[in-house]
Amino acid sequence: MSTLNQTSGRRKMRNRSKVRVASAGRPRLSIYRSSKYIYAQIIDDTAGKTVAQIGSKAVKTGTKTDSAAAVGKAVAEAAIAAGVKQVVFDRGQYKYHGRVKALADAAREAGLDF
Template sequence: MANKFDALSRRKARVRKALRTASNGRPRLSVFRSSKQIYAQIIDDANGHTVASASTIEKDVKGKLKTGADKAAAAEIGRLVAERAKAAGVTQVIFDRSGYLYHGRIKALADAAREGGLDF
């Protein structure tokens, strides 16, 4: 019987394979969520480095949020990563949901990043 980790890693691999074919050189907005925090980073796969990142463990963000594990926190991280990406000169990205369902915190982060000016 397959456990939860195996299913998540298969979904993650399937999503990343589709992203590689569809990216056309755009950096990817990668999301990781844990039970207590959420992290987002924009990765330039061609050069292999992170362009911008944001997470709920940062001191300036942590003070504004009630918890790091709700949709309000995800929306704040989406706005923050979009702001930092635009400052770095990135406006078009491809969204890497890392095997998570596009629902809840992942959707809130993506919507806030779109509102912040990222195009995906």
């Protein structure tokens, strides 16, 4: 029987491999979700550099979902200011639901193209 940590690690690597195949030179929008905060960063894997990053600690709003949407909007604005308009969404081990979906939708509305 596998533990939760092993299962989530396998899920993360499976999703990451799909992202690498789909990326084709595009930077990726990688997220990390803790129980209280959510963080997003745009990573250029070819150059090995982080283009933009923001967390919900910097953007104080009402609920956790509202904070995730604010993070999505802020990271999209920072990426566009850095000259990045097209990214690949790397949700890691998280389901595309709730805060993850709110972040992605807000980033799309702010001008990022997934």
